[in-house]
Amino acid sequence: MDKKVIERKALMVSIVMNLINGLAGILIYIVTDLNALLLDGVFTLIAFVSSIAALFISKNSHRTTENFPNGMYFLEPLYGILKSIATLMLLVITLLETSATAYAYFVHHDGQPMVTGPVLPYTIIMVISCFGLAYYNKRQNCKINGLSTMLEAESRGNYIDGLISAGVGVAIIALSLVDINGPFGFFHYTGDFFITFFLVVFSLKEPISVLSQSFKEFARSTVQNDEIHDKINDIFRDILHTQADKLDILIFKQGMHIKVKIYILKPEDSQLIERLVLQKNHLLDKLTQEFDHCSLEFSF
Structure with missing residues (x-):
């Protein structure tokens, strides 16, 4: 429902x-x-x-x-x-x-x-x-x-x-x-x-x-809810596997809307950047299935 x-x-x-x-x-x-x-x-x-x-x-x-x-x-x-x-x-x-x-x-x-x-x-x-x-x-x-x-x-x-x-x-x-x-x-x-x-x-x-x-x-503070953190981190690990550990994942919640902002810890990692670009729609689909109203941003 x-x-x-x-x-x-x-x-x-x-x-x-x-x-x-x-x-x-x-x-x-x-x-x-x-x-x-x-x-x-x-x-x-x-x-x-x-x-x-x-x-x-x-x-x-x-x-x-x-x-x-x-x-x-x-x-x-x-x-x-x-x-x-x-x-x-x-x-x-x-x-x-x-x-x-x-x-x-x-x-x-x-x-x-x-x-x-x-x-x-x-x-x-x-x-x-x-x-x-x-x-x-x-x-x-x-x-x-x-x-x-x-x-x-x-x-x-x-x-x-x-x-x-x-x-x-x-x-x-x-x-x-x-x-x-x-x-x-x-x-x-x-x-x-x-x-x-x-x-x-x-x-x-x-x-x-x-x-x-x-x-x-x-005020758009980062989420303090551990359950939301765990679910989002699991989605990234399922899709990106060990490469997810190279990301700094910030989660913001305002009402029902979840905003996920991704920072790459090593911006020179072109392979990871390329994979993120290719997987962005897949990641967003998975996030939307879990949270309905969700947005995803990358910061290279």
Whole structure:
């Protein structure tokens, strides 16, 4: 199956699931007024909107225009960058809001106990749904050799969403064991802050990682993916045999597009240059079979 088709199918599944999960999260937030659930619900709705954008990008990034004759593959890492920034902003804003609530209680003794009635069953369903969707997107990306920056961002976003839901559920169970009139009764009033704080701390790593990876792709850094390196090196060894060791193979990835640039370590080796020229179409065919969207350049 075409790699773009696999990517689009996965994004369609993400759109449907993120919409359902996001609306459920907002509904439970309205009932409970817990900011941790607002974080959960809005995070999922951001994922829903970004999945629609990702589907549009998936359908159009390979198209060429007068201004972009090599395609618009830069849109794919740009998507990862913007989604990561939106995720980080949401985490920080939610933490600041819950911090204000905790401050009001500890300083002014102003606050209401948390309403947790429907939270636990909601979090159980969300954990199963989000982790399941994260696994699905990761598996689909593995089918296409991990080429999709957008499925990578989706998978990690789903994982964070599931982690947020799991954290809320564990915190609610722990809170049920605390006596509201006991020495730790303040958790019933400020628990939302502590839950959100730990969720933000444990969730920060994923969007920062995606941001770093997407920025490297956007800036056309060399590929860090060992699997892509190995597959491309194997193709050159299969065709050129020991002469492949005389080449410096640089691999660049921008979205689904792979660019392979070959430098000859000994430019005076005319026999190798001649063979490369003769085998260029064969090499490009093999690369295209593996990666769909691929270009090959020689530097003598």
